[in-house]
Amino acid sequence: MRQALLALLAKEPAHGYELKQALETIFGIAYPSPNIGQIYVTLGRLEKDGYVRAVDVEQANRPNKKVYYITAAGREALETWVDEPTEGPRVRDEFFMKLVLAPLTGLADRMALVNRQRRHYLSLMRDLAELAELAERTDPANRAALLLIEGAMLHLQADLDWLERCQEELQ
Amino acid sequence: MSDTPVVRVVNLVKIYQTGGLPVPAVRGVDLTVEAGEFVAVTGPSGSGKSTLIHMIGGLDTRTSGEIWLDGRRADTLSESGWAVLRREQIGFVFQFFNLVGNMTVADNVELPALLGGASPRHARERREYLLGELGLADRADAAPAQLSGGEQQRVALARALANQPRLLLADEPTGNLDSRNTRDVLRLLGRVHRQGQTIVLVTHDARVASMADRVVSLLDGQIVDDGAIPRVRRRPPGGAGDVVELRS
Incomplete structure (x- = not known):
């Protein structure tokens, strides 16, 4: 800010x-x-x-x-x-911490964690898609807003692809 | 009849034989899809999701297990039995459109209805309605090759819906489209779903998957997750989303 x-x-x-x-x-x-x-x-x-x-x-x-x-x-x-260059994609990821550490504690298994996270990301994606529709309808001249939403969606897609990789590797 | 599932698959298995080596693609899948549901099937490449949907549509044979469509056993049907079932009950959309190149857009869309025994007049009315809905009314006389990828996919969707199928199957329907065309296809899927269309769709694209009521995740030919996509807490009225956060 x-x-x-x-x-x-x-x-x-x-x-x-x-x-x-x-x-x-x-x-x-x-x-x-x-x-x-x-x-x-x-x-x-x-x-x-x-x-x-x-x-x-x-x-x-x-x-x-x-x-x-x-x-x-x-x-x-x-x-x-x-x-100055802006901070790149994060290396420390809170979800990854959970994924790696939770099984050690016996609190959750990895498959369940990945599945829950996937559903959560998909619900965020649905919300962003609705936001994009709303922006298109109410403020179509605002390219900055549309690009921001599109950027968030692309990040989310990457997160989901990575979740798939985690599930493949850690099963 | 309304509580008969549109799709019911029991312990479905597919093993490919490549050079004498058995390669399991689908390993014991149970899946039920109720009327009006929109189910997205996701998973890494090689997880068996395309094989699964092809078997449900009769485009690939099962190795073992049962497939029931609308309460009727389908896996035991002959090739021609499947052809009739597909014509009457199933619409299929593929990644690469698969339109008939030497027929007009209009004929492509009318063909399944005519094959299904509809009168020419009924087939034409249905085609006019669908192309109108898709914003393609003025492209009716064009050849598929004259259309953009997004337009071709919308035509493929119109064709799949021409017979008002009980079940719409789609395999990566936006896999070959840019983001604008993806959006057009998604809008249409959303609209037909709201009208009660049952949809089972395989996709890598989270935007597509997020439109579904339910997501089924496959890994190594098995279902590892099957459940509803939750609703996120609505953002406060007048406020905005959580897309950007400026650090203070």
């Missing part, structure tokens, strides 16, 4: 609610609608780190509103984030 807010503020100064709306517009239904409290908490931390600066703007008949600006340090932090 930090970098997303910095990126939005690098474009133009904004107050908290505008940032929430911008995130919703950009990521559409692929993105969990950010909680406004969480945005203000993150902005507070960014301010403490010197990455953003808040300016009170007076409003007629309303309490002042805080408009946030990115600082030079914030811009630098954002550039570093953009330039």
Whole structure:
């Protein structure tokens, strides 16, 4: 969330609610609608780190509103984030830990674990497919949202293929 | 009749003889499919899933075990007995469409109905309805080769449904399609399923499998899992999914 807010503020100064709306517009239904409290908490931390600066703007008949600006340090932090390669596919996988360790404890057998996980992934896949249909219907111009959902589906397909490999190898 | 399963397979076994060596492909499968169910069969290549569905459709002979379709014993049928049963009760969709190349799209779809004894008028009406549903009405006079892969697969699906079969069997129906065409085929499968069509489908594609009510997983010719795909907790209204999580 930090970098997303910095990126939005690098474009133009904004107050908290505008940032929430911008995130919703950009990521559409692929993105969990950010909680406004969480945005203000993150902005507070960014301010403490010197990455953003808040300016009170007076409003007629309303309490002042805080408009946030990115600082030079914030811009630098954002550039570093953009330039560095992003974390690749995980090597540590919680399910794999269960798969390897659970039989040692006698708590579950591997076949049952793989089967349960497969059904779970398939139900997630169904949910994503429904989300994709919804996005196509309600917000078809938002390619970012559609690509995010498609990406999640491809990852899930890979997870399922890998589950099949686990079942073949560990049976 | 409604509680007679559409498919019932008992201790089904298939052993291929290749160069004198017996290779077991399906090793004692029990499977029951009720009317209106959509069952996805998954598993690694070589797990026997295609062999299983081919045996259920009579395209491959069993080594031992029983196959009951709609309450009738089918595994003991002759080749021609199977042909009649398939024509009347089973629609089949394959990965590579298998349309008749020198016939038009319309004739491809009408053929099974005509072979099944429908009147030409009835066959034409059914064909017009199905091609319309599939957005292919304007392609009726085209030859299959003039169509894209996705269009050909939709025609194959129309052909499979022409006789309003009790059972639709599909073997990797999206295996050769890009994601847009896959989506079109999936939409149609979803629609016919909602209309009550019984479907048994073999697939590697999790998007396809996730549409089913039930998933059957094969490994080394045996069923290792058979059960419903659970519903995930619905996302809160107005909120969005859990596709992306920005780290704070």
